[in-house]
Amino acid sequence: MLVSALIIFAVFLLIFGLVVFFDVRKAKKHNQKYHFGRAVTAFLLLLPATLFAFFFVLLPILYSLGYGFTDYYLTKPNATEFVGFDNFKAAFEEIAEGGDLAKAIKNTAIFVVVVVPLQIGLALLLALFCNNKNRGTVIFKVCFFAPVTVSLAVTAYLWKEILTGSETGLMNQFLALFGIPAQDFLRNDDTAMLWIVVASAWQGCGFQMLIFLSALTGIRKELYEAARMDGCNAFQRFLRVTLPGLKPTLVYIVITVFIGACRIMVQPYLMINVYADRNITISYYMYEQVFTSYRVGYSSAVAFLMTIFIGTITLIQRKFLGEKKR
Amino acid sequence: MREKRVRELIQNEDVKIVKKPSKSIYGKIIYYIAGICISLIFIFPILYMLAASTKTMEEIARDAGSIMMFIPNFSNFGHILDNYKEIFNEDYNVGRYALNSLIYALITIVLNVLINGLAAYAISKLRFPGKRFFNFIIMFLIIVPVESSIIPLYTICKQLLGLSGKLSVLAIIMPASISIFNIFLFVQFFSSIPKEFEEAARMDGANTLKIFFKVILPLSKPIIATVAVFCFIGVWNDYLWPKMVLGTNEDMLPIQTALTTIQTADDVTTGKIMASLVVTTIPIFAVYVAAQKYIVKGFGTGGLKL
Numbered sequence: 001m002l003v004s005a006l007i008i009f010a011v012f013l014l015i016f017g018l019v020v021f022f023d024v025r026k027a028k029k030h031n032q033k034y035h036f037g038r039a040v041t042a043f044l045l046l047l048p049a050t051l052f053a054f055f056f057v058l059l060p061i062l063y064s065l066g067y068g069f070t071d072y073y074l075t076k077p078n079a080t081e082f083v084g085f086d087n088f089k090a091a092f093e094e095i096a097e098g099g100d101l102a103k104a105i106k107n108t109a110i111f112v113v114v115v116v117p118l119q120i121g122l123a124l125l126l127a128l129f130c131n132n133k134n135r136g137t138v139i140f141k142v143c144f145f146a147p148v149t150v151s152l153a154v155t156a157y158l159w160k161e162i163l164t165g166s167e168t169g170l171m172n173q174f175l176a177l178f179g180i181p182a183q184d185f186l187r188n189d190d191t192a193m194l195w196i197v198v199a200s201a202w203q204g205c206g207f208q209m210l211i212f213l214s215a216l217t218g219i220r221k222e223l224y225e226a227a228r229m230d231g232c233n234a235f236q237r238f239l240r241v242t243l244p245g246l247k248p249t250l251v252y253i254v255i256t257v258f259i260g261a262c263r264i265m266v267q268p269y270l271m272i273n274v275y276a277d278r279n280i281t282i283s284y285y286m287y288e289q290v291f292t293s294y295r296v297g298y299s300s301a302v303a304f305l306m307t308i309f310i311g312t313i314t315l316i317q318r319k320f321l322g323e324k325k326r
Numbered sequence: 327m328r329e330k331r332v333r334e335l336i337q338n339e340d341v342k343i344v345k346k347p348s349k350s351i352y353g354k355i356i357y358y359i360a361g362i363c364i365s366l367i368f369i370f371p372i373l374y375m376l377a378a379s380t381k382t383m384e385e386i387a388r389d390a391g392s393i394m395m396f397i398p399n400f401s402n403f404g405h406i407l408d409n410y411k412e413i414f415n416e417d418y419n420v421g422r423y424a425l426n427s428l429i430y431a432l433i434t435i436v437l438n439v440l441i442n443g444l445a446a447y448a449i450s451k452l453r454f455p456g457k458r459f460f461n462f463i464i465m466f467l468i469i470v471p472v473e474s475s476i477i478p479l480y481t482i483c484k485q486l487l488g489l490s491g492k493l494s495v496l497a498i499i500m501p502a503s504i505s506i507f508n509i510f511l512f513v514q515f516f517s518s519i520p521k522e523f524e525e526a527a528r529m530d531g532a533n534t535l536k537i538f539f540k541v542i543l544p545l546s547k548p549i550i551a552t553v554a555v556f557c558f559i560g561v562w563n564d565y566l567w568p569k570m571v572l573g574t575n576e577d578m579l580p581i582q583t584a585l586t587t588i589q590t591a592d593d594v595t596t597g598k599i600m601a602s603l604v605v606t607t608i609p610i611f612a613v614y615v616a617a618q619k620y621i622v623k624g625f626g627t628g629g630l631k632l
Contacts, residue, residue, distance in 0.1 A: 140364070143365035147371070
């Protein structure tokens with residue numbers, strides 16, 4: 001690995017050297033000069049950031065493309081060899097056989113398909129609800145936003161405690177009011193994923209609400225006045241004025257929520273991993289492949305496929321939602 | 327209706343004077359009742375967390391099914407903080423974990439501002455050959471989507487830092503200290519600082535580093551605050567990365583990851599779990615309340631991340 005890192009670094013330096021060379025020559029042509037001491041200072045100032053960025057940003061990106069084609073084993077990094085498309089073949093076979101990866105994809109798909117519209121719709125409704133000058137809406141906003149301050153791990157443990165199977169659990173107490181017997185929500189494979197959706201939407205939608213709110217205040221009041229005078233009712237005003245005004249924000253939010261949802265891992269990992277190994281997600285699967293089977297190469301191949309998939313969907317979303325170039 | 331409005335408009339001429347039709351009182355009452363109901367749905371888990379953190383197992387069972395579930399245990403006021411006292415003692419050591427998180431976050435913030443700030447200063451204020459190269463790299467790294475670089479990042483850290491013993495702390499701090507996006511933010515902000523400040527300082531014989539620390543940084547408080555707040559939230563809330571790199575080094579775990587350890591302790595009760603969750607959440611809540619202004623600003627720039 002170190003060898004490849006050194007090679008990449010050398011290429012990096014070479015390109016930089018060339019750019020410097022051409023810059024200096026260009027300056028000479030125009031009878032300008034670089035202040036030598038100041039240039040050295042600039043390089044020194046840039047050095048720590050460059051080293052950090054090289055090792056912790058650039059190299060991981062390049063390796064995430066490359067690892068998938070090798071048989072990198074976590075415990076034997078020095079015995080790594082190039083294996084072509086073997087990992088990808090293995091991944092597709094796993095899917096075709098209906099193995100863990102297929103289940104992970106199914107679970108992630110269920111999560112994404114439910115959580116994206118739910119969370120964004122909820123955020124939009126809350127934003128519309130708060131977007132007026134009534135007294136006290138600030139308190140509502142604070143309440144809707146409060147869950148955002150709760151971290152993913154805390155969200156997972158809090159909801160795990162609320163949804164606990166015993167009769168003293170909060171949700172079971174609530175159901176008992178209606179005479180419904182105690183349920184074990186998270187142990188039930190059919191409902192576990194949906195409760196994770198609820199917990200995630202609860203934690204996340206306040207954030208999107210805030211973004212929607214700032215976008216709503218940017219829509220000009222005159223447009224509403226004009227629409228009202230043309231006889232539009234509230235729903236029509238929403239459809240013809242609010243939605244077009246929110247479109248750029250909506251595109252941004254749909255894409256970010258979608259990407260975040262595809263990467264879901266912490267909640268299922270903390271909430272249901274103890275109960276049902278069937279409810280894994282793609283990220284969770286990749287994590288397991290690295291840390292229990294040590295198959296870094298294979299895991300990276302799955303990651304590669306996921307990146308391509310997310311990238312494609314994001315492009316389609318942009319096209320579909322018609323984002324204009326900023 | 328429309329004719330009436332038009333007549334009003336003609337009479338008043340100025341559009342702004344036209345009053346909106348005032349909502350009926352019933353509408354307002356319905357609005358507030360709906361608002362309170364939705365708010366309660368949103369904060370009931372938090373209320374439950376706070377209330378249960380003050381109770382013993384028996385008290386939680388006793389209050390079950392009544393509104394008392396959401397109200398802290400005021401009847402037994404002397405023992406209201408018992409769970410908190412217990413999780414801070416040696417068996418649970420929450421204080422230690424919280425301190426770990428705090429230290430990691432603070433070091434990361436300082437490094438983040440220094441490393442990214444210095445680089446951004448060089449790019450935005452100094453003239454040197456090869457600047458195009460850095461500008462290009464920054465734009466490239468901002469645009470490229472990074473979905474799954476966490477696995478290679480882990481293997482790199484493992485090879486580079488060993489990830490055993492005390493040194494694995496570096497793996498938490500160092501990758502978090504570089505943020506291309508923060509460099510981008512700093513560059514934008516520094517570019518808006520007029521040249522005259524620098525030139526005046528240079529006249530007075532200050533060198534480049536001195537100008538950065540004495541002139542540029544004091545002028546950049548808003549952007550430093552934004553970066554610091556997001557850095558703090560990011561490091562404090564991270565669960566997975568510390569779990570990956572610290573593994574079994576129990577003493578060095580940050581609080582989020584340590585929650586798992588607390589959960590599996592021998593004599594843990596719902597009350598103690600809830601107390602540890604409250605302790606984990608309070609600093610972030612405080613940061614959100616104290617730094618509202620900067621967070622909203624960060625949201626504004628967040629749109630650029632695409």
